[in-house]
Amino acid sequence: MAIAFNCPHCQFAYNLPDKLAGKQARCKNPECRKVITVPAPVTVPDDLRKGPGTAALERLALDALADEPPKVEEVPVQxxxxxxxxxxxxxxxxxPWSKAGKNALCPNPECRQRQKVPEPKEDKPTDWKQPKTKLPTLAKQNFEKLDGVVSANEVRNVSGVSLEKAGATDDLYEPRSIKPLVWLGIGVVALIAVVVFGIWSLVTSRVETRKDALLADARTELDAKSADMSPAGAGLSSALLHAAAAEYALSDALVDSKGSERLKDAQAEFDKARNDVRKQPPGPERYAVAAELALATLAFAGTDEQVKEQLRYPWQPDVTPGRAMRLNERTHTIHQELTTTLNLLQPADFEFRAAVARRLTRELVKQGQVGMATDLLPVAMFSDAESAEARAVIALEVLRLDRGSAAAKQVATELKAGAGTGGLKxxxxxxxxxxxxxxxQLDKPVPVPGGSGAIPDPRPVLVNTPLLLLDDKVPEAVALALRAQQPDTQLKAVALCAEWAKEPGPALDAAVAVVGRGGKQSAISPSLVLRLSQLASLAGKHDQARTLADALADDGLKSWARGDAVRWRLAGNPKERPDETWVEVPDDxxxxxxxxxxxxxxxxxxxTKxxxxRDGEKKATASWPGPxxxxxxxxxxxxxxxx
Known part of the structure; x- marks a missing residue:
């Protein structure tokens, strides 16, 4: 019986013999040429071939659905x-049947090739409930794939490489603007900044409050002790405490968020300090405190930017053309404030004011205000009769700091022109x-008498001493100063040597000798002794400073010289650590x-610096006397x- 079937791929018709059943062959269709399996022949019973009747169909259905297939007589395996x-x-x-699926040798002695014994198909009825495979129950079946048929088993995930090659990855992510990320970053940074600023403000405000509380407590204590002190001691001490509060507020104005308000606080404290000094009777101690206020006035000056932000005062009034003053506007300038403060010094002796003028001139020159030194100081501190000498003292100080100063040259020219034919007066x-x-070089030199004897006329000494110092001839200047016959002339010349010399030791030794010889004579200016005491402390000559301070007759000025020695000593040697024994305080x-x-x-x-x-220093000073x-x-x- 022939096996008739069609190629499952191209439907090419075949009619093959039964012996090829189950064999695999390649389709003869040149357009197909795929491997196909020859199906087994189908045996149709004779009664069905003639035309199946109802009874026959019923029998076949019962046989197919029966739990056990109909028994077929089996041939023994042997x-x-x-x-x-x-x-x-x-x-x-x-x-033999038992060698099915095994290898066997061809019995032909001329061949003897190894052959695989095929596995014959058992002639058993088809049982649809039993799988026709030797694979495990859940093993994947290798079914033949049909053309044009898509199976769910063939579904695979698309690889990233395939997507990139196909150009399908370009639109996988929607493009996002960088603006939201920028705003997010700004928000995070702003949040961190707010937190940090809040913590810093809290800590800073607590620290500043504690420091402000120190000054408030100081004022409360001093007011409570003032009744036990002398009027001069209480009044001038109050002025110094107000000046300290002004300095604190002035420094705080540059870092405080309310800087302009702190500047007003500083001005208010400074005004109180000047009023306290003004209330005291004239005296050396009052002038010493007023001199410190004059020097403290310069701290109110600032840069143009600080002036614009109302954190500091300008040096001179604003004379901009066309600028209209606001109603009730009050302006502060260093020129105005310094003039007001220097008025407190006008009753002091000339030598004291000259020493203060030299100190102010040095500070003004450092800040580029030479004109204020040469123009304001002589007018604010000295009378008309004293003006010529005062202007020359200031001009010589400027000349020492700047040998080519045009301001010093101008002062000399104006004084020379004012002297006229009658000479200086x-x-x-x-x-x-x-x-x-x-x-x-506007006048001839003044000759110095020869020899080493005393010079009665102070003119050669006081004229040539500054000239020798300008030429850095300190030993010659000190020697000339000691040749003066009058002790006050000697001390005045020696004081200038100590003021200008890089090494003031010899001049200070000479000053101590002059003061020791003169004792507490009225001819010796206490202002010069005070200045020499300050210079000795600055130079580290503490014994000389003490000796000079003890030579002062006025108790107030003597206590000032001893107390001020601490400031000058620390300025000369900041690494020293002072203690309370540096300033002895009376029990009364x-x-x-x-x-x-x-x-x-x-x-x-x-x-404290x-x-x-803070707490350690408060504890260290807790036992200080009440005043x-x-x-x-x-x-x-x-x-x-x-x-």
Whole structure:
């Protein structure tokens, strides 16, 4: 019986013999040429071939659905054989049924090739409930794939490489603007900044409050102790405490968010300090405190930007053309404030004011205000009779700092023109003016008498001493100063040597000798002795400073010299650590003067600056006497502010 079937791929018709059943072959259709399996022949019973009746169909259905297929008489396995045909020599033979699926050798002695015994199909009825496979139950079946048929088993995930090659990855993500990310970053940074600023503000405000509380406590303590002190001691001490509060507020104005308000606070405290000084009777101690206020006035000056932000004052009034003043507008300038403060010094002796003028001139020159030094100071501090000598003293100080100064040249020219044919006049005699003329080559030198004897006329000494110092001839200047016959002339010339010399030791030794010979004579200016004491402290000559301070007759000025020595000593050697023994305070509050408070404040201020320990310094100064303890608190506040 032939097997008729069609190719499952191209439907090419075949009619093959039964012996090829189950074999695999390649389709003969040249357009197909795919491997196909020859199906087994279908046996149709005779009764069905003739035309199946109802009974026959019923029987076949029952047989198919029966739990057990109909029994077929089986041939014993021992009798079953498998026909074999050698694929090499076509030799035919049989193998036992048990060797199905195994290898066997061709019995032809000329061949002897290894052959695989095929597995014969058992002639059993088809059982649709039993799978026709030797694979495990859940094993994947290798079914033949049909053309045009898509199976769910063939579904696979598309690889990223395939997507990139196909260009399908370009639109996978929607493009996003960078603007939201930028705003997110700004928001995060702003949040962090707000938190940090809040913490910093909280800590800073607490620290500033504690420092402000120090000054407030100091004022409360001093007001409570003022009744036990002398009027001069209480009044001038109050002025110094107001000045300390002004300095604190002034420094705080540059870092406080309300800087303009802090500047107003500083001005209010400074006004109170000047009023306290103004209330005191004229005296050396009052002038010493007023001199410190004059120097403190310069701290109110600032840059153009600081002036614009109302954190500092300008040097001169605004004279911009067309600028209209606002109603009730009050302007502050350094020119105005310095003039007001210097008025407190006008009753002082000339030598004291000259020493203050030299100190102010040096500070003004440092800040580029030479014109204010040469124009304002002579008018604000000196009378008309003193003007020539005062202008020359200031011009010589400028010339020492700048040998090519045009301002010094101008002052010399104006003084020379004002002298006329009658020569220089004034009280005191303007020896400094004559020295200025010679330095600027506007006059002939003044000859110095030969030898080493005393010179009765002060003119050769006081004119030539500054000229020798300008030429850096310090030993010659000191020797010339000591040749003066009058002690006051000697001390005046020696004081200038100590002021200008890089090494003031010889001049200070000479000054101590002059003061020791003269004792407490009225001819020796206490202002010169005070200045020499300050210069000795600055140079580290502490024994000389003490000797000079003890030579002062006025108790108030003596206490000031001893207290002020602390400030000058620390300026010369900042690494020293002062203690309370540097300034001895009387047990009697009536004898406590402004100098005691001033010196103790510098002790606390310097130690706090070095230690940065507020509570430790408060504890260290807790046992200070009542009248000076407020200045320990003020010194601690200022020391915490110092850098």
């Amino acid at each position: 009798e079953k054989v498998i026909p074999m045909t050698c694929t090499y020599c076509d030799h035919k033979w049989t193998e 004034g009280n005191p005699y303007p020896y400094s003016a004559q020295a200025l003329f010679i330095a600027q 509050p009536k004898k406590v003067r402004a100098g005691h408070a001033w010196g103790r404040m510098w002790v606390a201020r310097h130690n 070095e230690s940065r320990n 000076v303890h407020p200045f320990a608190l003020a010194g601690i506040a200022l020391g915490l502010q110092d850098k």
